[in-house]
Amino acid sequence: MKKLNNKVDYGDEILSNDQILSRMGKGHFGNGWMDAECVDLCNAINSMKGLETIESCCGHNDRSYRIFFKCHSIPALRFLQSCIDNRYWQYGHLWSITSYISDTGPEQLGFMLESKSSKLDEIMPQVEDMIRVFNHYLNHEGRFKFLGLDYDNFIFEEVEEIEVKNNLEEAYDVIAQARGVVELGGVSFSIGDNSYNVDIEESNVHGNHEFKVFLRNPDENLNPETCEDTGEVLDMEFVQFIQEEYRSGTNN
Numbered sequence: 685m686k687k688l689n690n691k692v693d694y695g696d697e698i699l700s701n702d703q704i705l706s707r708m709g710k711g712h713f714g715n716g717w718m719d720a721e722c723v724d725l726c727n728a729i730n731s732m733k734g735l736e737t738i739e740s741c742c743g744h745n746d747r748s749y750r751i752f753f754k755c756h757s758i759p760a761l762r763f764l765q766s767c768i769d770n771r772y773w774q775y776g777h778l779w780s781i782t783s784y785i786s787d788t789g790p791e792q793l794g795f796m797l798e799s800k801s802s803k804l805d806e807i808m809p810q811v812e813d814m815i816r817v818f819n820h821y822l823n824h825e826g827r828f829k830f831l832g833l834d835y836d837n838f839i840f841e842e843v844e845e846i847e848v849k850n851n852l853e854e855a856y857d858v859i860a861q862a863r864g865v866v867e868l869g870g871v872s873f874s875i876g877d878n879s880y881n882v883d884i885e886e887s888n889v890h891g892n893h894e895f896k897v898f899l900r901n902p903d904e905n906l907n908p909e910t911c912e913d914t915g916e917v918l919d920m921e922f923v924q925f926i927q928e929e930y931r932s933g934t935n936n
Contacts, residue, residue, distance in 0.1 A: 685819075685823055685842070685843050685844065686819070686822045686823050686835070686838075686840045686841070686842060686843075687819050687822070687840055687841055687842075687843050688727075688728045688731035688732075688815075688818055688819060688822060688838065688839065688840050689727075689731060689839060689840055689841040690727055690728075690730045690731035690839040691727055692726065692727055692730050692737075694718050694723075694726070696717055696718040697717050697718070698717075698718050698720050698723060699717050699718070699719070699720060700719075700720045700721070701719065701720070701721060701742055701744055701745070701804060703720075704717060704719065704744065705744060718740065719740060719741060719742040719744075721742035721749075721804065721807075721808060721811070722740035722741070722742055722749075722751060724811070724812075724815060725740075725751060725811050725814065725815060726740055726751060728814075728815045728818050729751065729753060729764065729797075730839075731838060731839040731840065732757075732760040732763060732764060732837065732838060732839075733757060733760060733836075733837050733838060733839065734755060734756045734757020734758075734759070734760035734761070734837065735753050735754070735755055735756075735757065735760045735761065735764065736753055736754045736756065737751055737752065737753045738752050738753060738754060738794070739751075739752040740752065742804060742807070743799070743802050743804065743807070744804075745802060745803060745804050746802060747802050748798050748799045748800065748801070748802055749798065749799040749801075749802075749804075749807045749811070750796055750797065750798045750799075751796070751797045751798075752794055752795070752796050753794070753795055753796075753797070754791055754793075754794055754795070755793075755795055756791075757837065759831065759832065759833055759834075759837055760837055761795070762831050762832075762833075763821070763831060763833055763837075764781070764797075764818075765781055766821070766827070766831060767814070767817050767818055767821050768781070768797075768814060768817070772817075772821075773813075773814070773817050774813075775810045775813060775814070778799060778800045778801060778810060779797065779798065779799055779800070779810070779814070780797075780798055780800075781795055781796070781797050781798075782795070782796050782798065783795050783796075784796060822838065822840060
């Protein structure tokens, strides 16, 4: 599995939002500091050869999260834009890339990646998921072919597929695979006297993402009207519950 891994020395002191806010009003705000909340995303963007971050700000719960960068390679920009497109990413409608003209420097045209929200408790899970999406599509051969990309355009490392544990009562190993229909794994749990075994799948077909939960080897004591066969898709509230539990488990 390929994973973006450029680690850039930005030459600044790395401070968290709380550390920076504690210094506001003391005459040092913004001098030689970099927001810790921006480091991982800047590293991911700088792993796309031809994109170069030049400034960043997490917004400090007062304004939008923004990363400014230069583009020296259209394929790299094409990859970044496709990853955050609303058709391919669940938070795509909450982020945008815009261009601007600078009055100084050898290259006046610049770009800005920006969140709509100014609340860090909303933004940071989205940033983490954006990086996950970058790595997901880094391993998507169909996407690479469609966008005319080459792995020479990226700085990455080969890592073993990540095995995660779900935080439900009992959980099987879950292995994420970056391809069309991904079976994320299976879980077993109990509600009352009933035992449930389910398979979890994430579908990514023609850019449309769906999350589905299927009953597997249902307990013979279950109501046959609610579980007629092993291919039944469970109700959407239950699917949402399983999805939230799965994501919570992967973030632990």
